[in-house]
Amino acid sequence: MILFSRKIKCLNCGKNYKAKRERGKISYVCGNYDNYGKCKREVIKQQFLIDLLQRRYGEDFEISKDNIQEIVESVEIKNKDTFTINLQNDTPIIFGDNFIQY
Numbered sequence: 001m002i003l004f005s006r007k008i009k010c011l012n013c014g015k016n017y018k019a020k021r022e023r024g025k026i027s028y029v030c031g032n033y034d035n036y037g038k039c040k041r042e043v044i045k046q047q048f049l050i051d052l053l054q055r056r057y058g059e060d061f062e063i064s065k066d067n068i069q070e071i072v073e074s075v076e077i078k079n080k081d082t083f084t085i086n087l088q089n090d091t092p093i094i095f096g097d098n099f100i101q102y
């Protein structure tokens with residue numbers, strides 16, 4: 001199931017990431033890259049974003065589209081190793097080169 005629709009933004013070009021389904025697994029890639037061959041190919045696995053949310057909120061965190069759409073304000077992606085998950089009423093989850101804030 002696509003959980004992060006319209007939440008993921010590319011910091012390189014400002015466009016939204018779009019979901020891709022491969023062998024049942026969802027990944028996200030910049031729409032500008034996927035549609036027009038512009039921007040960069042940076043692939044983010046949906047499961048990785050879920051893992052980070054569960055690390056913050058625990059294994060009991062409900063993985064549903066409603067819940068994620070409500071709790072996640074935006075995901076800002078510079079590249080697959082450098083991104084920020086902005087959360088409603090909570091400090092962001094920051095994933096960086098030499099720094100991770102869970």
Ligand SMILES: [Zn+2]
Pocket residue numbers: 010011012013014015030031032033039040
């Ligand atoms: Zn882009």
